[in-house]
Amino acid sequence: DQQVKQNSPSLSVQEGRISILNCDYTNSMFDYFLWYKKYPAEGPTFLISISSIKDKNEDGRFTVFLNKSAKHLSLHIVPSQPGDSAVYFCAASPSGNTGKLIFGQGTTLQVKP
Amino acid sequence: KAGVTQTPRYLIKTRGQQVTLSCSPISGHRSVSWYQQTPGQGLQFLFEYFSETQRNKGNFPGRFSGRQFSNSRSEMNVSTLELGDSALYLCASSLVAGDNEQFFGPGTRLTVL
Secondary structure (H helix, E strand, O other): OEEEOOOOOEEEEEOOEEEEEEEOOOOEEEEEEEEEEOOOOOOOOEEEEEOOOOEEEEEEOEEEEOHHHHHHHHEOOOOOOOHHOOEEEEEEEOOOOOOEEEEEOOOOEEOOO | OOOEEEEEEEEEEEOOEEEEEEOOOOOOOOEEEEEEEEOEEEEEEEEEEEEEEEEEEEEOOOOOOEEEEOOOOOOOOOEEOHHHHOOOEEEEEEEEEOOOEEOOOOOOOEEEE
């Protein structure tokens, strides 16, 4: 049972344009969401997060949007840079400070120069 | 500040053997979580330790176990290895128990032959 889904395995965008990565979840008990970036042979690197009491969080070129009614979140990267090419994972945390993150399958982003 | 370190980085074992993986969290972080990453199942939560106690456990068989020491360093052990245990094992540290923002190490790549 995939509680967090990233339906697009890959995405290709041109340098300077916007990258939009999407994530859907099924469990309404999730109260915190995170995005991680992963390069080959490295562990995931924390990018940005959002609490379920918010609908938007921005950090530099990265913005995460949360639509609780649709159980959907998205990561916007503007402008995209070649160094952003990596696998992006969406993760969700159940309420109750479990220390457990539930990850999506990841989306491979390629930013072309 | 040094990041999360994991040793060894690569390991090859045969079926039936056991293996111990080590993780040193970021200095000052007291919580350690372990995850397994495979191509088919993605990133899955194994367990979380805080103050030398296992707080939460994922859906893995009892062959997977762990512990945490007084200096917050953690080890995980897999006994009676199976081919399907081949995976990247990732350790993540956070400041306190149940903290959503987790910082990952580079992982240990385990291959079971």
